[in-house]
Amino acid sequence: xxxxxxxAERASASVLHRVGATARAAGERFPLYADPVDGRxxxxxxxxxxxxxxxxxxRLRARRTGEAADRAAAAACTARLAPWAEADTAARGLIxxxxxxxxxxxxxxxxxxxxxxxxLAAYEPALGLVPWGAALGGPRLRAxxxxxxxxxxxxxxxxxxxxAAAAGHLHRHLDLCLDGSPGERPSPSxxxxxxxxxxxxxxxxxxxxxxxxxxxxxxxxxxxxxxAGNAAWRPERLYEAAELLLLKGxxxxxxxxxxxxxxHPDGPVDTSAAAIGAVALLKxxxxxxxxxxxxxxxxEDVLRHLTRTHCAExxxxxxCYDAATDTATRHALVWGDFFLALGLGALLGDIDLTEV
Numbered sequence: 001x002x003x004x005x006x007x008a009e010r011a012s013a014s015v016l017h018r019v020g021a022t023a024r025a026a027g028e029r030f031p032l033y034a035d036p037v038d039g040r041x042x043x044x045x046x047x048x049x050x051x052x053x054x055x056x057x058x059r060l061r062a063r064r065t066g067e068a069a070d071r072a073a074a075a076a077c078t079a080r081l082a083p084w085a086e087a088d089t090a091a092r093g094l095i096x097x098x099x100x101x102x103x104x105x106x107x108x109x110x111x112x113x114x115x116x117x118x119x120l121a122a123y124e125p126a127l128g129l130v131p132w133g134a135a136l137g138g139p140r141l142r143a144x145x146x147x148x149x150x151x152x153x154x155x156x157x158x159x160x161x162x163x164a165a166a167a168g169h170l171h172r173h174l175d176l177c178l179d180g181s182p183g184e185r186p187s188p189s190x191x192x193x194x195x196x197x198x199x200x201x202x203x204x205x206x207x208x209x210x211x212x213x214x215x216x217x218x219x220x221x222x223x224x225x226x227x228a229g230n231a232a233w234r235p236e237r238l239y240e241a242a243e244l245l246l247l248k249g250x251x252x253x254x255x256x257x258x259x260x261x262x263x264h265p266d267g268p269v270d271t272s273a274a275a276i277g278a279v280a281l282l283k284x285x286x287x288x289x290x291x292x293x294x295x296x297x298x299x300e301d302v303l304r305h306l307t308r309t310h311c312a313e314x315x316x317x318x319x320c321y322d323a324a325t326d327t328a329t330r331h332a333l334v335w336g337d338f339f340l341a342l343g344l345g346a347l348l349g350d351i352d353l354t355e356v
Contacts (some may be wrong), residue, residue, distance in 0.1 A: 005347060011156040012064075012344040014338060018314025019061040021051035024075060028080070030054050033321055034332040039313075040236040042328070044343050046291060049136060051081055052150070053338035056356075059102040060341050063350070078108050085115040087139060089133035092119055093151025093168030098338070101356040109197070116158035119151065123165040127192060128172035130155075130165075145213035146189035148173045148220040149276075156227055167233045170224050174241050177217060178248075180208075185248055185262055188213035204324055209262030212320075214249035215276035221245065222283035226354055242284060251277050256305040260320035260329070268329040271310045272336030276344045278302040283353050301345050316340045 022031055022041065029043035030051045047054065058074035081099045084092055096115040100108040122130045130151060132142035148170055155166035177186040178199055188206035190198045206213055221242045228235040246252055258277075260270040281299035284291045310318045319336040321328035345351035 007304060007307065008344050008347050011303075011311065012341065012350075013096040014311070014343045015313040015316075015344070016057075016061045016064050016314075019337075019341075020070075021056050021314075023058065026054075030077075031334050033257065033319070033328040033334065034315060036317055036330050036331060036332070039315075039323060043281040046083065047095065048092050049146075050334050051084070052095040052097065053079075053335040055081060055099035057086040057334070057338050057341060058101055060338075060345060060351075063102070074103065075105055075107065078103055078111065082111055082114075085111065085118050087133070087135040088122070089135035090119075090130045090147030090151055091133075091136060092142070093149060093154050094146065094335075095150075097150035097154040098356070112154070112157065116154050116162055116288055119155055120158045120162050120165055123169065123201065125168075129169045131192075141192035141193075142205075143173055143176055143190040143198070145173065145177055145186070145206075145210070149216045149223070152220050152223045153227070161229075163230075164232055167224070170220055171234060171237070173217070174221075174237075177213075178241060179243055183248075186214055186217060186245070187220060188217075191229070198202050206324075207263065207299040209264075211249065211260060212270055212276065213264055214245060215251075215273045215280060216341070217274055218245045218249065218251065219244065219280040219283070222280045225287055226283060238352045249277070251281065253292065256302050257310065257318070260323040264323065267319055268320045268323050270323075271316050272333045272339065274306060275336050275339035275343060277279065278306075279339050279346070279353070282343060282346050286353065299343065300347060303340065306340060307344075313341075 026043050027043055030047040031041040031043050032050055034041045055077040057079050062070035062074045066271045078099055084095045097107035100112040129143055131140050132144050134149050152166045152170050178192045185208040187200050187208045188210045189201040191201045193199050221238055224233055225238050257269045257271055257274045259265045262270050278299040282296040285296035310316055316336045317331040317332050319331055319333035346353050
């Protein structure tokens with residue numbers, strides 16, 4: 001490690017140290033978001049769509065400490081995600097990819113394989129995707145930007161059929177979300193209306209300009225490009241989609257921390273969107289090309305800014321769970337902490353981003 005990244009080492013140590021305190025406070029529940037006033041975590045019993053990020057944070061801590069107790073805690077948390085394998089939701093990608101990918105144990109591998117088979121069985125060729133599903137509420141025949149990240153590598157791990165489904169799932173979402181003029185922000189949420197086909201979801205679904213949704217899509221495209229070893233992935237189209245997302249989402253030239261909703265620039269920002277986008281840029285930087293260095297430099301700038309301006313006592317504040325409903329708009333978010341820790345680990349050479 002060069003002296004230039006000592007700030008990242010300090011920040012990584014702080015974030016992963018705080019994971020231990022959060023674990024003691026949460027017990028066997030899953031932390032969701034922490035209040036900026038008193039630091040208390042709102043928790044869930046089953047983890048909701050964010051449980052995999054908590055398991056991932058515990059695994060990152062265990063990798064750092066090497067302690068048997070930390071490894072056991074991470075493995076136990078991953079095991080508690082098992083009921084989600086059969087749940088009717090495309091969010092299984094977020095839950096069961098990020099909850100298992102950093103765990104090289106046999107039980108995590110078996111859970112990941114089981115989840116991949118279940119998700120592959122849920123793929124609907126007529127729609128060209130795995131529907132968002134009904135497990136988290138609402139109509140099941142929807143396509144959402146947050147139903148793509150994690151699901152791409154999870155599906156792709158299920159053999160040739162899974163790889164084809166992963167490519168189809170991603171490209172159908174890109175067809176929908178990027179449909180529009182070059183200047184328009186991606187439309188992150190769609191519903192299938194039978195004979196009339198797909199149409200944008202009405203409120204309270206996320207509207208165009210949902211910056212975390214844009215970051216989720218860029219992350220999924222980066223994951224696909226790192227796996228695009230055959231024509232089925234349509235790598236040329238993926239490169240075009242990455243360029244379009246970088247432009248529309250202003251990932252390289254916009255604010256280091258975007259507003260949660262681009263149409264409301266005076267509203268709350270979302271540090272979790274920034275952290276996700278930084279990891280996506282670090283993945284794109286692994287691909288050969290003239291802009292690789294620029295992607296890494298921008299990612300490092302974002303992560304440095306997050307740690308210096310928005311972190312305190314090992315937590316990443318100013319994350320926005322849901323601006324439209326005014327829910328947890330200045331909070332620490334478990335997935336924000338996860339992607340911050342993941343990005344810092346990648347900068348330091350501790351994490352291979354082709355594996356997670």
